[in-house]
């Protein structure tokens with residue numbers, strides 16, 4: 303691709319000094335994208351859109367929110383009742399959080415299915431995991447801000463996780479609280495960090511995209527682009543497709559905002575925080591339930607905490623745990639089944655996390671937790687060796703443009719850059 | 721891009737309109753209208769909220785104020801000057817050649833009852849609060865109020881006489897509830 307010639311003299315003047323228009327042209331217009339991306343590739347841009355929605359609605363809410371234990375709850379109620387469109391902005395932010403996690407989880411499972419974490423996209427993947435961890439921290443601290451019963455007890459329970467660490471545990475918890483219990487200093491720092499982290503995520507998304515644009519998108523076939531016949535320009539093809547996806551997302555998102563705004567939340571959070579009374583059942587937001595289930599699966603306090611953190615950290619080393627050279631699960635008959643079992647396993651963990659740890663839930667929780675780790679630590683490395691992949695197509699363009707097609711011999715082609 | 725977009729579409733006539741142009745414009749117009757509508761709640765969110773609007777009246781009991789005294793009350797977060805003027809002050813406010821005023825306005829247009837002058841105590845220059853409410857305050861060359869920020873002089877009717885302020889002190893809406901009480905707002 304040649305650098306575009308800018309006709310507008312102002313554009314040309316700026317571009318000569320800082321080639322921002324050329325950059326946009328290369329990365330959003332001309333940008334060569336595999337011609338075969340399916341709708342699962344919409345979720346990255348949807349996540350980016352939701353990040354912007356969260357930042358905009360959050361900055362607005364902060365204009366009317368007061369981070370003080372005596373005023374936080376009433377200031378939120380005031381937003382709901384007295385501030386113009388306060389209910390709308392708050393519900394957009396609340397449900398936007400759930401939509402964001404939904405979209406990002408689909409984005410991550412897309413990566414797991416199509417092997418997008420494999421070389422040369424390991425760093426892209428790892429940046430994604432860092433983003434995911436920061437998202438969880440941000441969401442947790444945001445949940446504390448309304449200072450309802452769920453807020454208070456979530457803050458208490460989650461910060462107490464750190465007390466599991468031997469020797470330093472207690473000091474760490476007091477440090478997190480800025481006192482001897484969850485109180486005003488805790489609320490203040492959570493507000494400060496909840497405001498900060500989305501901008502850190504924003505920066506990381508740019509690194510994520512930088513890494514993405516270095517080796518470009520993977521695709522449903524998981525084979526490399528061989529030349530211009532395998533790609534189409536990002537604009538108008540994927541801009542139009544991304545816009546369509548955004549319209550569908552908005553339909554779902556706004557349906558919740560307008561017709562079931564409290565679908566994802568606990569009614570107890572409309573009771574002001576009371577440090578003397580714990581609600582009958584405390585559960586985190588749905589998107590943290592699987593991790594909560596892992597935490598409770600282990601009868602040992604430290605063990606539960608360690609396993610919970612490990613369940614996310616394990617994703618960092620996934621690119622090296624997976625020994626298969628074939629990326630896409632389309633050509634990996636066994637891995638494909640394991641993938642779907644993992645999906646069911648994670649949903650089961652979420653379901654266990656939503657229920658009291660009693661009877662059958664304890665058993666299922668333990669089995670599901672064990673399976674989660676078995677999947678990544680044993681099955682993924684092993685299947686990479688044992689599985690016999692289906693033959694890979696000649697190229698991305700071949701099946702559509704004719705010439706070649708699929709089935710060329712029974713042995714898989716070695717990946718070029720593997 | 722034409723070589724990509726035209727494949728399978730209608731043949732493009734030179735300069736003619738196509739179905740695609742129409743769809744493109746219609747989509748763009750819908751998106752633009754939708755965006756504008758979506759932005760409104762975000763703007764209105766920053767307007768005064770209902771609890772703030774609910775604070776928009778203030779009742780003032782006038783009975784404790786002696787002739788020559790002034791009090792400052794708060795209405796919508798702003799100071800309101802309530803002054804019970806002396807006969808001399810009323811007199812000097814009335815006997816002014818309107819042509820001499822930067823912002824000509826007869827005293828009668830600024831009061832409901834000549835004894836009671838009720839005005840917003842914010843200098844119309846850049847928003848300071850003029851001096852003259854307390855007994856020891858400087859009251860400027862015209863015996864009314866004096867703004868220390870950039871030296872605006874107001875007369876006993878609160879009209880600007882000298883200095884950078886462009887307008888007389890603003891008047892809040894108010895009514896006499898009865899002889900001894902007013903409601904501002």
Ligand code: HEM
Nearest residue numbers: 343344345346347349350410413418427430431434519520
């Ligand atoms: C704030 C959250 C995130 C945003 C805004 C974001 C944004 C994007 C965008 C715009 C793309 C390109 C479009 C696409 O392939 O869907 C992308 C690709 C990718 N993302 Fe993310 N992402 C986020 C979180 C994550 C997370 C949590 C992970 C994994 C743990 C991840 C892993 C990847 C990978 C591996 C790719 C390349 C996919 C491929 O080409 O097949 N991302 N991301």
Ligand code: FES
Nearest residue numbers: 843845846867870
């Ligand atoms: S603000 Fe009063 S004179 Fe400038």
